[in-house]
Amino acid sequence: GAGVSQSPSNKVTEKGKDVELRCDPISGHTALYWYRQSLGQGLEFLIYFQGNSAPDKSGLPSDRFSAERTGGSVSTLTIQRTQQEDSAVYLCASSHRGGYGYTFGSGTRLTVV
Amino acid sequence: DAKTTQPNSMESNEEEPVHLPCNHSTISGTDYIHWYRQLPSQGPEYVIHGLTSNVNNRMASLAIAEDRKSSTLILHRATLRDAAVYYCILHNAGGTSYGKLTFGQGTILTVHP
Numbered sequence: 270g271a272g273v274s275q276s277p278s279n280k281v282t283e284k285g286k287d288v289e290l291r292c293d294p295i296s297g298h299t300a301l302y303w304y305r306q307s308l309g310q311g312l313e314f315l316i317y318f319q320g321n322s323a324p325d326k327s328g329l330p331s332d333r334f335s336a337e338r339t340g341g342s343v344s345t346l347t348i349q350r351t352q353q354e355d356s357a358v359y360l361c362a363s364s365h366r367g368g369y370g371y372t373f374g375s376g377t378r379l380t381v382v
Numbered sequence: 383d384a385k386t387t388q389p390n391s392m393e394s395n396e397e398e399p400v401h402l403p404c405n406h407s408t409i410s411g412t413d414y415i416h417w418y419r420q421l422p423s424q425g426p427e428y429v430i431h432g433l434t435s436n437v438n439n440r441m442a443s444l445a446i447a448e449d450r451k452s453s454t455l456i457l458h459r460a461t462l463r464d465a466a467v468y469y470c471i472l473h474n475a476g477g478t479s480y481g482k483l484t485f486g487q488g489t490i491l492t493v494h495p
Contacts, residue, residue, distance in 0.1 A: 273425075302482065311469075312426070312485035325482060360425045371418070371483065373425030 271295075273374035275361050281380045282351055290346040290377045294363030301344050302364070302371070303328075303336060305357040312360065318344060351381045386470045391490040394460045402455040402489055404470030409450050413474050416483060417444065417455050419466040426469065426485070429455065465493045 274293040282288050294301050303315040314328040318338045329335070333351075338344040348355055358378050362371040387405040394400040406415065417429040430437055430444045432453075437444040443456040457464055467488040 304485075311487050314482055314484065317482055362425070370428045370431075371426070373427065375423075376425050 273361055273363050273372050275359075275374035275377050277377060278375065279378045279380075281382060284353060284381055285350055287347065287349045288351055288379065290348075290359050290379070292344045292346070292361030292363075292374060294342065294344070294361070295365075295372055296342075298363035298365050298372075299341065300364040301338060302362045303344070303346050304360045304362065306360060306376070307357045315346070315359075348379075351379075353381045355379060356381045386472055386486055388468070388470050388486065388489045390487065391492065393492045393494065394457075395494050396462060397459050400457040400460045400464070400491065400493075402457075402468050402470075402491065403452065404454070405452045406470070406472055407451045409472055410474060413472040415444065415446060415450075415453050416471045416473055417442070418469045418471065418483075418485075419464075420469070420488070421463075421466045429468075460491075460493045462493050462495060465491055467491070 273295055276291045280288055299320055301318040304312040305315055306312050316323055316329055316336050317325040320341045321338050333349045336344060336346045356379055358376040360373055360376045362373040364371045414431050414433050416431040418426040419429050420426040430439055430442050432444045432446055436446060445454045467490050469485050469488040471483050473483055
């Protein structure tokens with residue numbers, strides 16, 4: 270597609286439920302990144318994919334968070350047993366060459382109630 | 383990645399030039415200087431990047447000090463749509479951080495009509 274697509278755009282979930290967030294990167298972009306942004310805060314790096322592998326998972330805040338990427342394209346970020354502190358905007362970005370001209374999606378706003 | 387320092391906020395009037403400063407006194411020889419901006423309720427968007435020489439594109443200009451310890455993003459004629467948070471980021475393309483960009487707090491630019 271023309272840009273990075275994320276779905277859903279908004280998600281409200283109850284504490285303790287699992288959620289899946291989806292990212293469709295720009296076709297042909299081999300690098301994919303997940304960030305999150307809490308209200309009024311800067312962007313916090315979560316995980317980086319090159320193709321289907323994730324050489325850098327250092328930003329995942331706990332083992333409740335996991336992500337996968339299939340076919341070198343779509344990525345899913347899964348949060349298990351959601352907590353209120355997981356509420357944030359989750360942003361996905363893709364890049365043809367890592368670090369040059371990331372294109373971000375509009376994000377998924379997750380609210381845990 | 384090396385740290386950058388930006389003012390928390392700046393203000394400008396519409397159709398006037400805006401100079402957004404960034405200090406990066408610990409920059410290394412292989413660090414690129416990237417600028418991204420984030421409009422309200424959107425993901426960040428790439429603005430410009432450079433290494434040593436000044437750079438121009440359709441969005442902005444990047445002026446890099448001779449010692450590379452500081453840089454300035456120049457918006458030649460600010461519009462209301464330029465109101466955003468502007469992030470100055472250093473990225474070492476030759477390092478092990480792959481394409482990961484580390485976002486700071488950025489500068490909140492307010493444009494007055």
